[in-house]
Amino acid sequence: MVYLRKASARGKVNLGWLDSKHSFSFGHYYDANHMGFSALRVINDDVVQGGRGFETHGHRDMEIISYVVSGELKHKDNTGNEYIVPAGDIQVMSAGKGIMHSEFNPSADIPVNFLQIWIVPNQKGGDPSYAQKTVGKGDAAGSIVEVLVNQSGNNGALPIKQDAAISRITLKSSDTLTLTTASRKGYLHVVSGEVTAKLASEKETISLNSGDAIGLYINETMLLSTPTNTVALWFDLPE
Structure with a gap:
């Protein structure tokens, strides 16, 4: 038994500066058949135009992961983290008891494409945290x-x-x-x-x-x- 989700059937939001495809129900897009899969709650395939982004807003009790496909993403939050996330990097923000953050495209003219992923945590509260990782290129043995x-x-x-x-x-x-x-x-x-x-x-x-x-x-x-x-x-x- 499998769950198949085709790209063409995803929810679509285009605000000019943002072109987003939603694998699961999110925001104004609702589909009772696609509310998430296990603890995986959100995969938004976002393309943000140069100089634009998500203004400061809050989250709590959610593990929020961004995988940058192309371009760069600038993260800033109220715990003092401010980083550029280049293509190939992944960032994890554990919202915990609450965090305010923004995500922007720091380039004036090059779009950034990233996957915004939410995973429901198995414990609530706690201090928010942030981490970033550069994805490897594979080893000599051809690790895939x-x-x-x-x-x-x-x-x-x-x-x-x-x-x-x-x-x-x-x-x-x-x-x-x-x-x-x-x-x-x-x-x-x-x-x-x-x-x-x-x-x-x-x-x-x-x-x-x-x-x-x-x-x-x-x-x-x-x-x-x-x-x-x-x-x-x-x-x-x-x-």
């Missing part, structure tokens, strides 16, 4: 999976308040990769490129392109293959 975020923050990952992890998957032409969920759930979001997914429980293969996603329930195995260079995010989630 890098853990970016997890609960413990071990092995160079950024910590979050949830029994969940986010990994970046990089596949080159003719690469294959097997993903399994065991007693958990999994969610694959294609950032760029295309993959073919073959699930053990399904007869047909499923083609996924940029912006497409597939959610796996417990005890599922999925074989990925690609004809081209592909980048995807894999979410390991609680049942």
